[in-house]
Amino acid sequence: MDGAAPLDTLDALGPRLRRARRARDLTMEQVAERSAISQSSLSRLEAGLRQPSLAQLLTLARIYDVAVGELLEEAGARPAAVIDPATAPEQEANGLRFRVVDRQDPGAALSALRVTVPAERAGEGRGERAGAAGGDAVASRRYAHTGDEWLYVLAGRLRLTLGERVHVLDPGMAAHFDAATPHRLDAEDGRDAELLLIAARLPAARPPAETRGRTAREAP
Structure with a gap:
């Protein structure tokens, strides 16, 4: 079960968190009060500058009344799957x-x-x-x-x-x-x-701005 998600997953997660919050007509202050996540942390999460923990994702999904999968993946109708x-x-x-x-x-x-x-x-x-x-x-x-x-x-x-x-x-x-x-x-x-x-699987942590865009071989 190894394997970190690509950086664009983390880039996309922030805007989804922001859209989900705004769809519920909630301010960051209100979410911070309900979630015990600081406003500064929420701001970094929505900006894609911080990797959320699973506990934070579950908490925010509950507050926004959405599935965790909708936050981590592009929403869209997918057929049900029954696996034997x-x-x-x-x-x-x-x-x-x-x-x-x-x-x-x-x-x-x-x-x-x-x-x-x-x-x-x-x-x-x-x-x-x-x-x-x-x-x-x-x-x-x-x-x-x-x-x-x-x-x-x-x-x-x-x-x-x-x-x-x-x-x-x-x-x-x-x-x-x-x-x-x-x-x-x-x-x-x-x-x-x-x-x-x-x-x-959670998104990989975003690297510092000065290393972003380099290949793994180039990064220090």
């Missing part, structure tokens, strides 16, 4: 198996996955059950990236490592966390864990 996970090709990455169960629109703000955490992923410090002592170097990594992730355990038991904390989730339990926190998914009790994972 059984027909989606199974893929594998980072020691996990998954099927994409969203519309797979380019640049979409949300990504939904049906994930299988294999029993072989025993957890850090305990080794991979099917591998050599000490575990596989790739499988033992933690991952961190921009955005938020929400997951819901469907079957099996999931060991979720977030930073230095470890949580064991049973079926029916959910977790919501900042994906910038180093994290890792493992199976408990020698059985596969099945879960639904939704990742929200």
Whole structure:
């Protein structure tokens, strides 16, 4: 679920926030009072000079009575999509198996996955059950990236490592966390864990004006 949105996404988000506020006939002062976001922060968000957090986007979407997706993407009628996970090709990455169960629109703000955490992923410090002592170097990594992730355990038991904390989730339990926190998914009790994972990708932070327009190779 890595991959930052291009800068033009952040450029477009500001005007959408401004249009949404004006459509509700609200001043920045009124929005600041309702959202606990300072007027200066709101001004920078609308100018495209600051990356909003998911919590801020959710708060503003609620105040403006719009969907978060309308703020992150150009509004427009799109056909509904019904996805059968059984027909989606199974893929594998980072020691996990998954099927994409969203519309797979380019640049979409949300990504939904049906994930299988294999029993072989025993957890850090305990080794991979099917591998050599000490575990596989790739499988033992933690991952961190921009955005938020929400997951819901469907079957099996999931060991979720977030930073230095470890949580064991049973079926029916959910977790919501900042994906910038180093994290890792493992199976408990020698059985596969099945879960639904939704990742929200946020726009990349806008670079300083003096570096804007340069290529990645040119930027310091």
